[in-house]
Amino acid sequence: MAAKSETTVQSRSDNPVRSVKVRYFALLKEERGLAEETITTGAPTLLDLYIELQQRHNFALPAEQLRVAVDDAFVDFASPLREGDVVVFVPPVAGG
Amino acid sequence: MSCSMFTLTDETIDSAALKERLKDDGAGAVLIFEGVVRNHNEGKKVRALSYEACDSLARAEAERLFEEARQRFHIVKCLVVHRLGDLQVGDTAVFVGVSTAHRDQAYAASRFLIDEIKIRLPIWKKEHYIDTSSAWVNCSHQAGEHSHQREHQPC
Numbered sequence: 001m002a003a004k005s006e007t008t009v010q011s012r013s014d015n016p017v018r019s020v021k022v023r024y025f026a027l028l029k030e031e032r033g034l035a036e037e038t039i040t041t042g043a044p045t046l047l048d049l050y051i052e053l054q055q056r057h058n059f060a061l062p063a064e065q066l067r068v069a070v071d072d073a074f075v076d077f078a079s080p081l082r083e084g085d086v087v088v089f090v091p092p093v094a095g096g
Numbered sequence: 097m098s099c100s101m102f103t104l105t106d107e108t109i110d111s112a113a114l115k116e117r118l119k120d121d122g123a124g125a126v127l128i129f130e131g132v133v134r135n136h137n138e139g140k141k142v143r144a145l146s147y148e149a150c151d152s153l154a155r156a157e158a159e160r161l162f163e164e165a166r167q168r169f170h171i172v173k174c175l176v177v178h179r180l181g182d183l184q185v186g187d188t189a190v191f192v193g194v195s196t197a198h199r200d201q202a203y204a205a206s207r208f209l210i211d212e213i214k215i216r217l218p219i220w221k222k223e224h225y226i227d228t229s230s231a232w233v234n235c236s237h238q239a240g241e242h243s244h245q246r247e248h249q250p251c
Contacts (some may be wrong), residue, residue, distance in 0.1 A: 025150050026220035027235045061235065069218070072156040088150050088218070092234035095147075095178060095219030096131045096190050096210060 015042040020085040022053070027091045031059050046070070047077040050089055061091055100166070100174035102158035104149050104219075106181045109188040114175050123172040123195035127202035129210050131190040133183045137233070141226040145183045150218040154178075161212050169205040172196055176209065178219060189221075 023036040032053075043049035046068045053059065067090040068077055074090075081087075111130060118126045133145050158176065165171060177191040192210050196202040213219075224230045 023150065025218065026148055026222070027232045029148075065235075069150075069153050072153045074157070088153055090150070090153075090218050091220065091232065093215070093217060093219055094221035094233035095149075095217045096214040 015044045017042050018081055018083045018085075020049070020081060020083070020087055022049075023086065023088045025088070025091065027061065028059060028089055032057050041081070043081055045077065046075070046079050046081060046087065049081055049087065050077070053089075065092055066090055100162040100171065101176070102155060102162070103175075103177045104151055104154060104180055105177060106179075109177050109179060109191050111188065111191060114177065114191055114193055118173050118175060118193045118195040120172045120195055122197060124197055125199040125202035126193070126195045127199070127206050129190075129192040129206050130188045131192075131210070133185050133187045133189055135185045137223060140223070142185065142223050143226050144185070144224045145189070146222045146224070147178070147180045147183065147189065148220045148222070149178070149180055153218045157217055158213075161209070161216060164212075165205055165209055168208065169194075169201050170196055171201070171205055174205070174209070176213065178213070178217070 017040055019038060019040050021036060021038050024032045024034065029035055039049070041049055041052060043052050047063055050063050050066070050068070063077060067074055069075065069088045069090060070079065070085050111128065115126065115128060135142055162174060165174065171194055173195045175191070175193045179187070179189050183189055190213065192206055192213070194202050194205045194209070196205060221233045222230055223233055
């Protein structure tokens with residue numbers, strides 16, 4: 001039990017909790033039922049955050065079909081999550 | 097210094113007015129591409145479309161796209177307008193206008209811009225079908241079907 005407790009503490013220290021804003025559009029907005037929300041999460045990367053949200057809200061699209069943007073610039077899913085990020089998970093686009 | 101502008105609008109696109117703004121004494125070519133809502137897609141009869149965009153990200157990405165276009169082509173002026181909201185068959189969904197000194201650059205720049213707009217900008221299209229069903233285009237979560245749709249993205 002002690003070892004488990006230590007692991008938890010270690011994990012928390014590796015993945016500090018951050019507060020980020022997530023904006024939803026199109027299919028994701030419909031699935032989530034709202035346009036944006038503030039999330040408090042220990043997810044270390046954008047991919048981890050998407051997986052967390054996907055599991056919580058049963059999003060149909062896997063991360064492989066999405067792009068992700070932070071503060072109005074497309075970034076890699078492996079990018080670390082930072083306090084205050086404004087995150088947009090971008091479903092497949094269809095402009096034009 | 098070339099002039100370029102990207103706009104998202106809920107209102108009908110006034111192509112004639114936009115065309116006038118593309119004119120320049122140094123531009124011998126003014127080329128306009130319009131993407132228009134058509135009545136079918138992927139074998140289904142389309143009644144109407146709804147467009148939605150992430151406004152701030154779309155504008156930022158459009159600026160990056162214009163910068164790339166300016167590096168590749170000798171653009172005098174460039175205007176891109178994309179509709180949001182509900183559109184009917186026959187409505188203009190996107191306007192891409194470029195003016196350049198000569199026609200070759202206009203055709204190349206116009207093609208580059210519309211292709212990149214469709215791939216890159218965070219704009220989503222929901223199709224409403226005659227049978228009253230509807231679907232977000234390209235957002236099928238069946239991987240095989242999705243990749244098929246991506247290769248056949250319509251204008």
